[in-house]
Amino acid sequence: MAMSKKHELNLQTAEKFARIALSHVEREYPHKPGFVFGSPDDVRSPRETHPVFFGSYDWHSCVHGYWMLARLLNRFADLASAPEILGLFERRLTTDAVAGEVALFERSGSRGFERPYGWGWLLKLAAELEVMKDRGFAETLRPLSRLIAGRFESFLPLATYPVRVGTHFNTAFAIRLAADYGEAVNDAAFVDLLRATALRWYGKDRDCPAWGEPSGDDFLSSTLAEAECVRRLLPAEAFVDWFSRFLPMLAEGQPATLFSPASVSDPSDGKIAHLDGLNLSRAWCFRSLASALSMDDGRRAVLQAAADRHLTASLPHVAGDYMGEHWLASFAVLALEA
Incomplete structure (x- = not known):
């Protein structure tokens, strides 16, 4: 079974998504803070x-909004919004501004700020900036990306257990x-640490039942994020050997709970809108996992369908209500490009 043509990222869709992100990455309110106030001095505007x-709306969504813009800029040379994206980066990705972001992470009490979801997205953004024609933005962000990489290096050896949830605390998605x-x-050395951690956490997993998926708050599949x-x-x-043990009934579409899209009853509700993210992140995983299987492997068609x-x-x-609009396009790009 070939990938559906209607589900490929093209220039028109890329421009639509870029416009969505440009409309909110500098939108200060509404804003949800994600850190602990240590003193009255910490109470400042976003x-x-x-x-x-x-x-x-929140720090991590803004980070992956920037990632998506960088990705679309790298992917489409004739993107109409390219000058606006570059203008945004020149305006916001400055040495002083990045130093201000570093200062937040260095506050007392910020050890767990955005761990691990925001950490993963910040490094994903840094990776995309590294392959831009102008690597100056990657260099500017480097104090923050190196700090976050260091946070992973300090945290992972202490993390005895993975976190197997469908929300921001999922460890598989972040690494x-x-x-x-x-x-x-x-x-x-960093990649080796991530690999060793993944094997320590997930290497012995077998016959995953996925019985708890989806929950009403999920935007990630703990099963599929682990596999990816x-x-x-x-x-x-x-990987193929591990995958065969992890989901041994995949060819029969089992466990069935993984293969039916979640129903999203109210996209304007922030928590219910998570389920749109679940559908999109599952699609990303399905496509990526399919790519690892041979063309004559029947499981490939199951995953693609x-x-x-x-x-x-x-x-x-993806567009229409701010509770989804401030973040869903990034997940759509992951899925459409997988």
């Missing part, structure tokens, strides 16, 4: 607190994104 990533950064900057993390970090042959169903269900909800 723009003062986060000199770069103050928009998009999957971080792997792209490690390769982009040729940091073999292992795919990204293991050699191809080793599931990806199409999930994309059909939630691509129409």
Whole structure:
């Protein structure tokens, strides 16, 4: 089964998504803070607190809004919004502004700020900036990206157990994104740490039942995020062996709970809108996992068909209400490019 043509990223869709992100990455309010106030001095506006990533409702959504813009800029040379994207980067990705972001992470009490979801996305953004024609933006962001990489290096050896949830605390999703950064900057030791952690956490997993998926708050599949993390970090042959043990009934579409898109009853509700993200992130995983299987492997068609169903269900909800609009397009780009 070939990938559906209607679910490919093209210039028209890229421009639509870029316009969505440009409309909110500098939108200061509404804003949801994600850190602990240590003193009255910490009570400042989002723009003062986060000199770069103050928009998009919360810090991590703003970060992956910037990632999407960088990705679309790299992907489409004739993107109409390219001058606006470059203008945004020149305006916001400055040495002083990045220093302000670093200062937030260095506050007392900020050890766990955005761990691990925002950490993963920040490194994903850094990886994309590394492959731009002008690598000056990557250089400007480097104090923050190196700090975040260091946070991973300090945290992962202490993390005895993975976090297997469908929300921001999922560890598989974060280290999957971080792997792209490690390769982009040729940091073999960092990638080795991510690989060793993935094997320690997930290497012995077998016959995943996925019985708790989806919950009403999920925007990630803990099952599929784990599989995609292992795919990204293991050699191809080793991954296929692991995957066959992890989801042994995949060819029969089992466990069935993974293969039917989540129903999104109210996209304007912030938590219910998470389920659109679940459908899109599942589609990303389905497509990526399918790419690791041979063309004559029957599981490949099962995964590709599931990806199409999930994309059909939630691509129409990327725009229309701010509770989804401030973040869903990034997940759509992940899925459409997988």
